[in-house]
Amino acid sequence: MALNPLLLQFGGSLIAILALAGLARWLGLGGTPRLATDADVHRVAAEVADGFAPVAIDLDREGQAAIARDAEGRIMLIKRHGNRFAGRILGPAAQARLLTNLGPEALVVDCGEARFGTVSLDLPAAEAWAEAINRLDEPHHA
DSSP, rough: OOOHHHHHHHHHHHHHHHHHHHHHHHHHHHSOOOOOOOHHHHHHHHHHTTTTTTTEEEEEEEEEEEEEETTTTEEEEEEEEEEEEEEEEETTOOOOEGGGOOOTTEEEESSSSSTTTTHHHHOOOHHHHHHHHHGGGOOOOO
């Protein structure tokens, strides 16, 4: 019984695809990264801004984002971007609001950069973070 050449080509391609998928899984490639611990946030924050050492951290319940404050009072917003994380130190243009229709712990932060976009976080202390972010535009006196 002779096999159709297209059937052989399909079978070979399927085996090659499964082999590559298995290799990628074995190497730990792909997947969905999460911010599961404070150590994860410390690592990402250090990658985003050299010398940023968080003293207060709040992780999104889904592990997709986090917010952190350092000893100088700077606030960093971190979000998942593809299979990595990106972050911004928030400035006076940043705004935060609570989404009461999603529950008392839903916070939406606009860092003021159109390319970074807005980030939604489900945080236990959403109201306190919103107040701190919205105070960033107030003038500081020495």
